Structures are given as structure tokens and as C-alpha cells.
Amino acid sequence: MNHQTLKKMLEKVKDGQTSVQDALAALKDLYFEDMGFAHVDHHRSIRKGFPEVIYGGGKTVEQIACIMERMASQGDVVLVTRLDPDKGLALSGRFPQSSYDEQARMLVLEETPLPDKGRGKIVVACAGTSDIPVAKEAYLTAKTMGNSVDLICDVGVAGLHRLLAYRQALESATVIVAVAGMEGALPSVVAGLFAKPVIAVPTSIGYGTSFNGLTALLAMLNSCASNVAVVNIDNGFGGGYVASMINRG
Amino acid sequence: MNHQTLKKMLEKVKDGQTSVQDALAALKDLYFEDMGFAHVDHHRSIRKGFPEVIYGGGKTVEQIACIMERMASQGDVVLVTRLDPDKGLALSGRFPQSSYDEQARMLVLEETPLPDKGRGKIVVACAGTSDIPVAKEAYLTAKTMGNSVDLICDVGVAGLHRLLAYRQALESATVIVAVAGMEGALPSVVAGLFAKPVIAVPTSIGYGTSFNGLTALLAMLNSCASNVAVVNIDNGFGGGYVASMINRG
Amino acid sequence: MNHQTLKKMLEKVKDGQTSVQDALAALKDLYFEDMGFAHVDHHRSIRKGFPEVIYGGGKTVEQIACIMERMASQGDVVLVTRLDPDKGLALSGRFPQSSYDEQARMLVLEETPLPDKGRGKIVVACAGTSDIPVAKEAYLTAKTMGNSVDLICDVGVAGLHRLLAYRQALESATVIVAVAGMEGALPSVVAGLFAKPVIAVPTSIGYGTSFNGLTALLAMLNSCASNVAVVNIDNGFGGGYVASMINRG
Amino acid sequence: MNHQTLKKMLEKVKDGQTSVQDALAALKDLYFEDMGFAHVDHHRSIRKGFPEVIYGGGKTVEQIACIMERMASQGDVVLVTRLDPDKGLALSGRFPQSSYDEQARMLVLEETPLPDKGRGKIVVACAGTSDIPVAKEAYLTAKTMGNSVDLICDVGVAGLHRLLAYRQALESATVIVAVAGMEGALPSVVAGLFAKPVIAVPTSIGYGTSFNGLTALLAMLNSCASNVAVVNIDNGFGGGYVASMINRG
Amino acid sequence: MNHQTLKKMLEKVKDGQTSVQDALAALKDLYFEDMGFAHVDHHRSIRKGFPEVIYGGGKTVEQIACIMERMASQGDVVLVTRLDPDKGLALSGRFPQSSYDEQARMLVLEETPLPDKGRGKIVVACAGTSDIPVAKEAYLTAKTMGNSVDLICDVGVAGLHRLLAYRQALESATVIVAVAGMEGALPSVVAGLFAKPVIAVPTSIGYGTSFNGLTALLAMLNSCASNVAVVNIDNGFGGGYVASMINRG
């Protein structure tokens, strides 16, 4: 029940077309309907420039295709994450307007790309070349969500000059997504240099005591710079998503 | 060496007052001077509305007082975090213009409070009454950093109606700081309901397998809602700080 | 807004006393009102024989007393858990009708004890004498929630005959709460012997690699007997609470 | 030695047919016989409506088939869990009356399905579509054990309205099995809304710091709602089993 | 019901003094009685030279005194472990024949010390002077249990010559208890040099990543020498107990 149907019902009550009893019965479930509203509200706010997102991990091609069809039929921009190459190719074959990025393991289906409604620019920076897949997931997410995004690679702390060479780009960002594995020090250094919100994305790059990204995550959570918040390991999508929220304003 | 002194030196080179050799020697260390510039820049950007922050944990009253004096002499707003009551009282005695909040364990010294330069409002919400100290640390941090802040307490997920009663306040926020211990589910629910960046702050409230907040932290990092980023356990300060950065725009 | 006020408003719409516009505005927030209903429902169902519970950990005597007063004024049975002796004594002094159990660290305030509405009997069994405080918390919780409860102590697996001596009592239970620290084997053995739901409560009794109850918890989660479900370490309250729910029917 | 043989022996002692010495010797092993009784008792109580269960993990097709044959020959309903598809197909080929569910990885062999002897209905609810295999394991277990069961999918906390739409079904349950991965918040929310025993089943769905379900497990153990008890990660079978015990009454 | 009472009852059945019906009723619980036998057996075998042991941790002086009295009245040798000095002094005051060892935190009450029934000698060796309390707990346990025991201190692997100086003593042992904290390498080296069963006892000596003995424990479990078995951290009692069992033969 939405605003229109509610209004109509009230008018029918007023006009005597609907009895108080029936209206009462109808409103009895309004709570759920309201939750339905909330649902719609939620979706509406999300569709204010955000694509629909499907978590591809652990879903079959059939399941994903089914959800995509329902969404695409409503003209939504659709983002599928954590999609293995074989599934990605199968789906991009079925949805010819879609494009699959193997590095980011993402499928994007956007007939009408979302317009840029951001307050400014998002910069995604990653420490090593091995972190690029995660960084690209963040980059593609933010881009598909309607943002201007820069991607800066291989600027880890073992060679600070590489990072500093991009000072201007980083200084101009509304929010920085800093992606790093191993000791995960990039967000600390970036956040120390630039007074911006820094979304830190730990990656599983490393071996031994990197514990598949746990060390990078812990380091980021303990940053001595205070303008750092963290998302899950290898969660480039989350990093790009939160950054988009922040940039939207 | 700042812009003025650099310009003067170059003019002296032009006028022959300084030899190329001497200028070369002076510029030899410019790199450091430049880093000095960066230092100043860094501070300047931080002082653009942000207080100086001293991490009180593991420092003596004498050490803190010494740093505070140097800062206060420059007219800075000063924030001391993680300050035990005995130290807090000792310092607030020595700095009569300062005020100590025992719950948040923070000392604030602000002769001239920072003006509100935020794009909108920050809302800090916490799950239980036991989470209030951490929530208040976030609240005070954001407030001292020059933001309009709301504090909503005891709206945990075991009684959803309590949270929903504050829907309007939450809907109107630029950024939400969600504070919770135990199973740490509040940020997931909040982020599912409101399309805002949510900074999740896990607290050490709980016992047994709460592992002093680790469980809440892990839950928040694994939120099925994508607009959540997380800071360290009990890091109300960090939550308020990142939210301020986001709200600044 | 409850059923009555909603009916009245609809009647006013019918009678033209309230315009469709105003009714629409009033119903705009119905969602929250409905959640308010849910709230009442929730509480009502809980009060169907269950006491109000206050988690005493990390709350001041003042905070607890304040909540107790509000509850007691409504005639509720009140249970305060995790209450240190000094707070317990202070509060039992302020609420003379209440009684404080130092072992269970619980305060019970019940002017009119809840009647026994259980389907049968709950049996709480613990492995060692050191587990008694947690077992007693489960016992008192279940008892205060209106159940017939038996407490059997010191029946750990290193001396099986002790456990088997209570076979009849255990066989007659609707649900068994099995409390154990160290290697936490009691629930497995109990659940192997009796075809009952067994709620396992690990305790922090032990040292070294007992890791404050983690070992017992893990053992219980991996029980080779399938009729075991587990609550948090030292969570005697939770064990008694779930058992009450199960016994209620 | 059962009641009859024991009685006969005592009568022979009375009649002098058996000497005290011989009776003493026979009774010396009664303990074991009694344990044999216990064994029979145990089985009898279990067979009062529960199927025999074989843990398929780490067993060969040959081993499982051998056990199944012995059980089936006694007319037992047999449940095999954790059965990989290849083994499942091999076994369902050998036992034509059996049926294999690939999602739940379970094989059910029931010539005469168990009658529904439950006090009421069990509801199994899961948070995401990726949790369905575990939820289905719980569903099939409870169903095979002779219960009326509902299965509700994809009602995670990031979209509360989806969950609330099933309020009636959940309200009518005797016991709820709540299945979730990632941050594992579903049981907390469900247990906050419905005054029922909630058996929480964490799943290994997620990545990074979900630690293969550990995060969901920890969150569930720390639920701020008290009517939650937890089973092992991905242990849908255990969840359905405990729920059946509870529903049996 | 013991052998005597059972015999008597059977004789009464024979003599007609007890009816078959009554004997049947009495024997109905024989299972438990049998378990009682097992209990007695168990105790008997334990008393074949082993003292009764009370775990003092988490018990009050009153509880311990009460158990001690019951045991002492039966002439048992009594060992109380994990006894804090204040409790130890209080109890040794109450039991004048007892002696309390503050280092080992043990109280021994033995009117008639157990005779040495061991096959040979037990050697307890510890790595550093800080490990002495745990080593002494092992030493006293083994000694009180009726063994010939040697205690060798401060023979850690950083100075191998110290260990080798005791080669003769170690070579002559039936079983060696090797106690070490920090990196816990002593058992590996000892087990490499001497073809004896080595019971390794990790201690909580160390800091940082010693994790209160976890590192030593893990090292011992991974010994490249195969004749090593391990007990819990700081479990000198367990080390001495197992060694006694092995030495008994």
C-alpha cells in the first residue's frame, strides 16, 4: 500500500464507499505495508543513483540470471560481485549489454549509466600491483554508482616517493580508498598526509603471518592516524560503496 | 623555510646578494624544509577546524600538561583522549578553562570553540546503556571538532521499535556513528534502513566469547549492508573523527 | 496509536471531522505506531510469565535502581544479573523485598512470584563444584521465570557413576541444562544418555588452555551427540532462559 | 540380561536351582548388562520417533552402505548427512527407496515415514540465498524426524521488512531455527521479536573476516536477546535435531 | 551395595527371607550399585598408592576443609593443588599434620606417606629459575604419590652444557618431566638425547608472544622428537601425575 492507495482508501472511507470496519481491517496490516513502504523508500533512496547489487559468491548462474532479469526489467543498473570468470562469461553471454571485468570479478549491466551526482572525486590508491584486483573492484563499484573516480596503483610505503608523486590527485579527493595487503601501512601514511576520510581496504596479498589479510586489517584498525575506517578483507566493493555514500553528500 | 623566505632568497640570488653556491647549499636541505612545509600544511589543514588531539593512554600527567601548554599557547583547541579520572582531574585542575568528561574519559580545552562547518548533522547511536561511554567519546569528539551532533542511546536490535522511533533523526544525518558491543548487529540494521555512510564502533561490552569487543568488530566487518566501515574496538574518538571528516565536505 | 485511536480517527474521516489530508499525515507515522504495537506485543508476550531482566554488568547502582523502580512500579518480577556483591548488597538494601544471591550474582525482586506454567521440569546439572555459581544462575533464572527446577552438582565425566546416580531425575526432565568448564564433556555424555534437548553452558573454570571457557565452549559445539545447543561462556542466565522458553510450550 | 531373565535367575536362586555363588558371578557382569539395557533404552527412546543418523563425512560408500543395510533391515528410518553428491548418487542407486537432496547433501531412507508427533510447528528461517543449503539440512532433518516444518528464505536483517512479512508464521512456531552467515544477526532480531526458543545455526557464508562462519557463530553466542542457543557452524542437521527434540515435548 | 550386601541378599532369597519381588526391586538399581562398585573399584585402584586430590582453584577454605576432613577420616593421603598462600596458611593451620609449599601452591596431608612402589626414578627438569614453581608442583605430586623423584633446575637450551652435566641422572630415569616456558624447546632436546618417555609441561613464563605459555605448549606438541607427550600449561600436577602412572608399572 503506497501513498496513493492509502489516500484512495481514506477518500472511500470519507465517501462511505468503504466501511470503517473494512478500513480497519485493511490498515491492520498497514504495519507490514508500512514496512513495505520502508522497503520501497529504501529502494527508492538506493535508486537515487545507486545500482542494485548481487553478491555472486555461492550463487549459481541460474540464480543470478533470474535476479538480474527481474532487476533489468525495471531499468535498474545491476552490479554482480565476486563472480568467477566462468560464471561471468556465461552471464555476459546471456546479457549482451553487460560487461564483465575479470580482474575485479564484477559484471556490470547498465543500459543508462548513472549520472555523476558526487560532491567531488573519489581516489582509489593501492599499495602493490598484486592489490589491483581489489582496488579495481572498488574503482568499478564507485564508478558504476555514479562517481568520478581515479585509480592509482603501486604506491606502497616501501617507496614513499611513489605515493608523494600523486599528492595533487589525493589532495583533491573527497574521500580516499586505500587498498593494501601485507603490513597494510598505506592507509596510515595516506591519512597522515591528507585530511580526508580514508576508507581502508585490506587485501589477502601476502603469505605466512599475513594470515590472508588479517594482518593488514588489524594494522588498519590500529592506524595512528584518526581519519581511517576499515572494511572487510578484499572487500573492494564495500570500500567503493562506502566512498560513494560519503561522496554523495 | 616557507614561501616568503624562499622568495627572499631567490631575490637575493637575483640581486647577487647570495651566491649560487650558498643558495645551492641552502636548498640542499629544502627537501626537509619542504617536508617542513608539508608538516605545516598538514597542520594547517588539520587546524582548518580540527582540534589538536593527545592520546592520553600511557602518558604521565606531566607529559600531557607539557604538550597541552605548547598547544594552548598557540590558541589551539585541545582534546585529550583515554584519560583516567585521576589524571583527568589533575589536568583539569591545572587548566581551569578545560572540562573533563569522566564517562568519555576526555579532556577538552577550547578557549574559542570551533565553529560548525559541517555539511549537516552527525548522529551517534548506541545499542545499550553500557555502550554510552564509547558513544559519548564519539559525540564529544565530533562536537569539539565543530559539528552538530545528536546522541541516541539504548536502541539495540533486540527491541527494534526503539531504533525505529528515531527514524527521522537518523534519516536526517549526513553520517551515522553506530556503537554496539556483544553481537554488534546495530550497524547492519541501521545501514539497512538508512542510505547513509555508517561508521561502526564496536565496544568491549559483553563477556565470554564477546572477547572484549572482537565479536562485535567481526560482525561489523561482515555486515550484509554495504554502507558500513569500521574503526577499532572502543574507539569512539576515531568514530567521531572520521564522521567529522565526512561531514566536513 | 492503538486499535481504538485508529478506529476513532477512521470514524472521524467518515464523519468529515478529520480531513483526508490530516488522516494521511497521521497515518504517515503509523509505521512507527505499528512498531509501537509490536513493542507492546513483544512485552506482553514476555510478561506472559517472564520477569524483566537487567544486565547489571557495567551499570552503576544508580542506573540499576532507576530501572528497577520503573519496573517494580508496574508489578513486574525483576531479575538483575552479573551483579557484584557490593552493588548487590547496596540494591537489596534499597529494595527490601528483593533477595541477592552472591554465588549466582543475581538480584531477584518478586512481590508476586510467577506461577509455574511449565510443561515439566528443568534439570540443571554441573560438572564440578567450581561450576556451581554458573549453574545456580541458570537455576535461579529458570525458577524465577516460573519453572520447577532441579539442581544437580559435581557430576563430571571423570566419575561417571556420580552422573548415573541421577539418571531418574535427568530422565524425567523436559530439558536439561548441562554446565561444565575445563574440557566441557558433560553435555556430550548427558545428551548421549538422555533423549532430551540439552542446553550446554560452558564455564570459565580451568586454567592455561581452557582459555577462560573457550575450550569447553568449542567442545560443546562439537558434541558427537546431536541434541545439544550452546550458549555463551558463563551464561547461566541464558541457559536458564532458553530452557524456560522450551519448557513453556 | 533383562527383567525376565533376571526374575528367572532369582527364582532359581530361591528354588535352589542356582547357587548363590553362580548368581553372584552372573550378577557381577550385570553392570555391563545394565549398560546393555541402557543401550537398548537409549535406542528405544531414540526410536520413539527419531531416525537413525549416519555422519557421512570421511566415510566410504562401502562403510555407509554397510551401516544402512543393518539399520534398514530393522525398519529404521535412516538419515545420512554430509554426503557428497558422488557418494549420494552411488548410495541412492543402491537403495532405490532412498532419496538424495543435493543442496542439503542428505540421503533419506524411510519406508514408513515417521508420523508427526510434535507439539507444534518448527520454522526454519535463513538470512540469504547462500544459506539455503544449511537451512535445507535443518528442514529435512526436522521433517524426517516427524515434524511439521516451514522453510523461509532470504529474510536477512539488511531488509527487515522481508522478515516481518513472515511474522505470522514465526509467531506460530514452537521453536525457530535461524540460519545465517556473515555477521549472523538474524537470530538476535528474530529472538527479539518472538518469545520462542531460537536455535541459531551459523553458516560459513562470507569471506575474509567471516572466518568460515566463526564471526556468525560468535555473534550468535553474544546475542543481546536471551532466547538463543547455538549449534556448530553449518550444522543444519544439529539445528533441526535440537528443534525436533524441543518440539517433541 | 557391595559384594557382601549383595551376597547376603542372595542368601536371604535362597532362604526365603527375601521375596523374589523384593530382590528384584533392590536389584533394579543394581546398575547404579554396580556403578557404585565401579566407583569403589576406581577408588580402590587409585588408593593403591595414589593420594586423593582436590583442585583448590575457585573453592573456598570452607569447601576444601570439608572435603579434606571426609578424606582424612578414611586415612587417605590428601593433595590440594592451586592453593593461594592465604588459603594454604588457613588450611595448614586447621590441619596441623599437613604442610603447605608456597612455591608449588600445594598442601599435602599424609599421616602415613605412601610407600615407593615405582619401577624406577622420575626426573623433573626445568629450563629456567622462573619455571621452578611448576616444576616443584610436579616434583611434590610425584613424591606424594609414592615415587623416587629428582628435581633439576635451570637447564634451558640456551646453555646446553648445563643440561648435559646431568646426563647420568636423566639417563637413569624411567620417565622425564620436562618443564619450560618461553620457546619450550627443552623437551625436544631432552627427548632427542634420552630414549625415555618425556612428559612436557609448558609454563606461562615469558611475555608478549609467549601468550602465557601457549607458545611453549605449541612447540612441545610439535617436537621433532617423537617420545614427547604434553599436558596443560602450568600443569605441574598433571605432569607429576602422569609420570607417576607411568612409573608405577
Add this chain to the structure above:
Amino acid sequence: MNHQTLKKMLEKVKDGQTSVQDALAALKDLYFEDMGFAHVDHHRSIRKGFPEVIYGGGKTVEQIACIMERMASQGDVVLVTRLDPDKGLALSGRFPQSSYDEQARMLVLEETPLPDKGRGKIVVACAGTSDIPVAKEAYLTAKTMGNSVDLICDVGVAGLHRLLAYRQALESATVIVAVAGMEGALPSVVAGLFAKPVIAVPTSIGYGTSFNGLTALLAMLNSCASNVAVVNIDNGFGGGYVASMINRG
């Protein structure tokens, strides 16, 4: 250099046949020679009835074959552990007198089996059928090392009567090796019933929070029965080896 050669050298010094200088040089390396002695002693004691053992994990067929040849040439009994089936078959092809056990993943090469020199019998008991591979590794190790060994399978604590049916066999053992996965409760129950040294072997059988055997290990280390010592997860070899040492006397 042994006693004789040392004596001879000293006599030569006395007789002037060897100069002080040369004696000094010879004695300079005596330390190593002595260590050489130790080496020989060590091997001698080990060869007093124990086979040579090769850890097969991470070694190539070539490496293993090479070591085996050197050993076999000296008439040693050779045991290769952790040998994958493909390597096992390759090696048993090359050493026709050897036999490979696929369950235990062990290769045994014994031209002349070691005679039984044990004090008594070793009993290996395992909880479930899935634990048999590890139990068999313990069994084969102990057997090859010259012991009389019994293997008892599927006697886990969820059905105590199964265990108790083997009471006589267990009572007659010199040492018991208890093998279990999941909650690892078997050693506690066994050690509570029988006053024998119990070597507990945790297995990686289980899922979720069994953490590949860690839970079983922790439970065993925290056994409330004191006569338990533990070896590494899945270390059937170590369990059999330590038991052999204990049985040797």
C-alpha cells in the same frame, strides 16, 4: 674417543710417546668426540628395539628411497609415516619386502620384526569410525616397535555402553592410546574409568569449530582426569611411539 683410547693417550703422555701439545690438540675436540659418543649412545639406545622412522611428508620418493636404502642396509626396521598412496605404492614397489598401509599412510620395512619386549599390552581406542586412520597409525607404530597391541574402534562417549563393553581389555593395558576428534571427550572418560597412563591423540575429524582437531586437542589438554598427556593433532605415530616408550619399561 672412549675410555680406552683416552687411557691409552694419557699413558702415552706419561711415557713421553705423545707430547703435551699433541694431547692438548686431541683433547681439544674431545667435546665433539663425546658428542659423537652421545650420538652413538643415542642411536644404540634407540636401536635397542625401536625402528628407524622417516617422516614422509614433504619428501620425494627419491629422497625417501635413498634414506631407506642406507637404513635397510644396516638391517634396521624402517617406518615411513605420512606417506601418500602414490608414493607409498611407488616405494613398496621398490622395496618388495615392505608393506604399505593406505589407511595409516605408513610403510613398514622389517626383514626381522622386532621382538616384543614390552612390559604388557598397549590398547589403542578410537571414538568414531572416521578416527580409524589415526588410530591405525598408532597401532602400527606400536606394533612395529615390538609391542603387543589391541585396537578398539567406535567407542565414543555418545554411547558409553560401547566403551564399557571393552572394560576388561582396557583394564589389562599398561598404557592406553585414546584417539578422538570432534569434542575429544574420550580420553577424559577413559582416564576417569581406568587408572592407567592415557596418551590422548586428537584427530582432525569434525567441521566448523572443530578447527581441524584444535577443539579435540584443547579438550584433551583440559581433561578433568589427571592421567592424560597429549600429542599433536592426527599424530597417531607419536601416540604409538610414546606408548611404546612407556610400555618398554
Add this chain to the structure above:
Amino acid sequence: MNHQTLKKMLEKVKDGQTSVQDALAALKDLYFEDMGFAHVDHHRSIRKGFPEVIYGGGKTVEQIACIMERMASQGDVVLVTRLDPDKGLALSGRFPQSSYDEQARMLVLEETPLPDKGRGKIVVACAGTSDIPVAKEAYLTAKTMGNSVDLICDVGVAGLHRLLAYRQALESATVIVAVAGMEGALPSVVAGLFAKPVIAVPTSIGYGTSFNGLTALLAMLNSCASNVAVVNIDNGFGGGYVASMINRG
């Protein structure tokens, strides 16, 4: 901008060829240029005898080849680490002057090997034959970096005589790299015997609670010998690299 271009610019300012304004603008970025200098400095110091290193893990053959070409064109010695055999063969095919070591998984490309500039000799010692791949990585790294290196294998602590037989080689080293898995005791023993800096490299050799090298790492970090510092698990490269730095002087 280097010394020459800076000098030229200053001379142009002096001569009036460049305005103060333009010089100011050019110097504005000097900071970065200086960092460029630092970059060059850094590289220069590294090239003073150290090869360029490419972390091969997670990079494609194409990516590695591309970097190698750029480096090789400058005459650099190139080291590629963590290179799987298939990639290693592909690359050694493309760079015929390079050589690939399958055990160490390293590719070395050195037209002109670096001269030995070390103060002395580096000794790499490993505990077991399974540790050889990691030890060889350390060996090859140190060798390629221009050092005299010895490799000693299979000298674990379970047979101390093996280690002591190499006393002279170890005594003569400038720095020792000690490589071990399992309980990781080798560095403690080595560091106790020789007053040298010992770089400990834990390996992932072991099973169960070796936790893929974590146990060895923890043991090494807790060495009771003080002259030990540790690198990451299986980080033979790091061990060889740090040792080279130390040996360079």
C-alpha cells in the same frame, strides 16, 4: 631535478634569465623532485651491490617479464621470488641468461654477478630436509646479493651432534640464518652456542598445531637466547636479505 639542473636554474635566476616567479614555481615541486632524488638515492644505495627483487606471487608471467625487461635493460641483477615452476620455466625460456631454481622457486638474471663485498661469510642452517626449499631461498638470495654463503642442512635439535659437527663453520660466520619448522628450536640452540646475530626463519613444515609455521615463528620470537631476530614464515628471501645487509657493513 638534480644537482646540475638545480644549479643551472639558480644561475639563470642570477643572470636574470629566469624570473624569481618562475623559479619559485619550479621549486614549488622541488619537494617531489627531492623525493625523486630520494628515490634515486634509494635505488643507488640498493644497487651498491644488491639486485632488484620482484615478488612473483600473484603476478602474471606477462607482468613479471615486463618488469624484468625494464630492469635488465639497465644492467641490473634481477631476482624473482615465489615463482611457481610453470611461470619459472616460461620466464627462463624468455630470458635465456637467467636460471630458475625449482626448490627455492627463484629466478635469477645476472649478466654480471655482483662481487662479494661482505665483511665475512653467511651461514644458512636448516633443521630438517623438508626445510631445504626455504633455506635454499635464503642461500640463493644472499649469494645473488654478493656474499660468500654456506648451506648446512638437517641439523635439527633432536640430534644435537649433527649441529655440533658444524661448529667451526658456524663459529666463523658473520651472521647465521637458522631455518626450522615444527617446534622451531634450532635458532635458540644455535644462538646459545654462537655469539653471532641469528636471523631465524620459521617454515611451514609440520602439521596440526604447527599451524603452517606459526608455532615455529612463536617459538623463535620467544627464544631464551637474546641474539635472535625473526622474519615471516617461509620467508627465506627475507632471511637472506637481512643477513646480506648485516654482512655488508
Add this chain to the structure above:
Amino acid sequence: MNHQTLKKMLEKVKDGQTSVQDALAALKDLYFEDMGFAHVDHHRSIRKGFPEVIYGGGKTVEQIACIMERMASQGDVVLVTRLDPDKGLALSGRFPQSSYDEQARMLVLEETPLPDKGRGKIVVACAGTSDIPVAKEAYLTAKTMGNSVDLICDVGVAGLHRLLAYRQALESATVIVAVAGMEGALPSVVAGLFAKPVIAVPTSIGYGTSFNGLTALLAMLNSCASNVAVVNIDNGFGGGYVASMINRG
């Protein structure tokens, strides 16, 4: 028995002053004496400029005083680490020539300070003021061991300019000890900038997920710069000790 006493004894054997029998008896322990040599050698090499070190943690004042007396009597420089202030004061009262440093918790007793025999200078740098105690422990250790040492404080990565201001000092070091808590990024940045061996010392400074220094430790072990080796958490002593070894050359 040292070289001189051995030579004398051999000469007495030659001269007939000592019988072969007596020499044999004396040499019987030569092996151990040889180990004594090793011991003495070890000590000698250590005394080549290194003080004797006593780990004060867990030792009584009496125990420490006793060891100190034995050492001081031999003219050794003595270092006591991990000494609580009360013990430190008690001991410095008893040894008037000693000095106690409360920050470093070290007691130094050096009648004749060791001469500087280092190849160059050691630089100890720490990230925050809270890390100073650990840094000072490293500083004092290295200084007492006879090195020229610089101590640089508060140069953490959140303000890189502070670190770079000390570039010259760091560039001139033979070895750098980098001390940091929280995210532990300092060693990575330092090792990236300076081609020196960097000994990283993690500190327990931080809260929440700093896990008492574990996060800093893990970060350091995963440094993307290769010239980093790590010691235990808060092990300033170890850092200073290894650095001294490296600097000695």
C-alpha cells in the same frame, strides 16, 4: 678446567706428578668440562664486550641479588631486565654502584663500563612517546654492551616529516632499531628509506585490536621492505642485543 689448567695437568702426567688414574678421573668429566669450556668459551665471547644479563621477571629480589653478587665478584658488567620499580630500588640500594632506570625497568651494574667496540653507530627510533620505555630499554642495552647509540623519539608514520628530519642520523647508522606499537608501520617506512638492517620491536601500545602488540608484530613480520627482522613484543632488550651483535662485526 680451561686451557691452562688442562695443559698443567697434562704436564704433571708427563712429569709423573699426576698418575694416569687421577688424570683419567679428572678427564672423566672432561666432556662436561669441555661443555664447561664451551660454557667458558661462550662466556668469553660474550664477555668480549657483552654484559651478563639477568631476566628479572618472576624472580625475587633475593634470587637476583644472589646472582648479581656472583657475577659482580668476577668483575662482570651486569644488566637486569624487566625489573619492577620496587625491586629495582631494593636492588640499587643493595648495590650502590648500580643505577636503575625506571622507564626501561633496567638495573645496570658496571664498575668498568665496556669500551665501544662497535663498527659504527646504532640508532634506536620509536614511533610515539608511549613507546619510549621499550625504546629506552633497547638504548640502554646497546649502550651498556659497548656501543655508540642515538635515541630518536616520536617519529611515527602519521607525520612523516618528523622522521625525515632525522634522515642524516639514520643514514649514518650501522643498524637501526625501530620501535612501534599500534599498526607498527615505522619499520616498513624506515627500511624503505634506508638500506640498513632494521631490527623491528613491536610494543604493546594501543588498545582493542592492537591485542597488546600482536598487530604491530604481525605488521612488522609482513613488511613490504625486505631489510626487516623482528623480535618479541616489548622486547627492547632483544632489539638492543641483536643490534649490538650486528654492530660488533
